[in-house]
């Protein structure tokens with residue numbers, strides 16, 4: 001009996017130690033990937049690699065990449081591990097240009113991918129890959145020209161005015177992210193779905209509820225987003241969805257009912273939906289008048305060229321069914337959270353530095369005086385200081401704080417003999433670059449002067465990329481800029497914004513949020529301006 005016990009014990013000890021040895025060897029091999037290739041890298045911890053603080057939700061994905069960027073100081077690129085998965089973080093702007101623009105045919109896709117069987121609305125421009133992306137991007141680009149934005153401007157400005165009415169009616173101390181979220185929801189639903197969601201007027205507005213659900217950063221939802229962006233295989237195996245069944249049902253119903261009503265009543269409205277209807281009916285919107293004004297939307301650094309040869313060999317596709325709804329859904333998703341984040345962070349920073357607010361208000365009121373008391377598309381677009389302010393917000397708080405691209409084939413980094421292997425993810429750590437004191441001295445300090453012409457020209461354009469770069473850059477850039485500017489201009493033309501007792505003295509980022517968000521929200525005080 002004693003002998004049997006001893007051999008069982010010995011067997012167990014042998015099994016456990018072999019398992020531990022095997023596990024150790026496995027991790028040792030996996031975590032020596034960058035070392036074997038002579039790439040400077042972050043020292044990994046067991047199991048988690050470089051990713052532990054992000055998994056434990058001590059930092060958000062943007063801060064994780066910022067940490068990697070900072071660790072790699074002085075290097076052109078830096079290796080890290082997302083669990084055992086090796087990834088490369090870029091630091092050199094010329095290499096970013098190479099990968100995002102010149103080598104686009106090698107770095108063609110993002111990590112996150114659509115899963116159309118489980119999540120039909122994931123067949124959208126952000127998530128689809130390869131040829132389908134090419135076709136869709138070409139089809140969708142005309143929707144976002146400056147001509148179209150100008151046509152949509154009255155719809156956006158109406159929401160700006162409703163935002164002021166909302167502030168006036170409320171108790172003067174407002175949770176700004178929530179209110180900016182309502183404004184952004186109204187702007188995007190009126191333009192993308194062609195309906196007035198009335199989030200500002202109705203506390204139970206359905207679209208606002210669905211928006212909250214998509215970006216509800218509970219521990220689990222945060223895990224889903226992190227997996228989609230950092231661990232695509234895990235996301236695929238777990239069947240993670242961006243849009244729940246309930247959201248999909250709601251979006252489909254809203255979209256098709258609105259289209260039916262429009263077609264039956266022959267309603268014409270200058271919005272994204274009208275263009276989606278034209279695409280559905282097989283019309284070529286690239287030949288319309290707007291296209292004579294150029295394909296590209298406004299750019300901050302003038303480096304984006306959407307007419308790049310990559311777009312030219314696209315074959316025609318029929319836009320129908322869920323593919324159409326999916327595009328409206330991504331406009332909604334990508335549009336409202338980024339806009340709410342930009343608007344609320346801007347008003348926060350202006351409340352904390354009243355002299356900046358005064359300067360911006362002078363420009364806004366002067367513009368209104370010149371335009372008979374009304375904002376126009378051109379008036380908003382041409383306000384120089386407003387543009388500098390929003391640009392500075394997007395530096396300090398880029399809503400999407402990382403860009404990612406996956407190598408579709410082996411690629412040798414120019415000037416080295418190091419190969420980025422097929423399937424490796426390459427990250428551009430926007431938050432890290434934007435907060436680099438070598439590029440933006442005293443980076444925590446909010447200073448719109450960083451974006452005056454002289455300072456802007458003195459920087460490498462790839463050291464500021466809030467909208468991404470290359471053929472996959474943000475298609476809604478012009479729209480996003482105008483929507484945030486309209487909100488800020490309307491609010492400052494009517495109110496003085498200041499901190500209240502609950503306003504944080506500095507912003508702490510929410511570690512669970514994929515789109516940058518303040519932990520605990522942003523409460524601000526609004527006082528009616530006497531003019």
Ligand code: HEM
Pocket residue numbers: 125126137330331332334335336338339342394398399400403404465466467468469470471472473474475476477479480481484
């Ligand atoms: C302040 C506002 C916004 C910011 C900062 C922002 C930022 C970004 C960034 C960083 C990307 C990734 C680009 C890349 O990988 O190179 C992106 C992609 C995208 N954005 Fe935006 N965005 C904003 C507003 C909008 C709006 C209003 C819409 C739609 C109405 C939109 C739709 C999209 C889409 C569809 C993509 C994927 C494009 C593609 O892969 O072809 N975004 N955005």
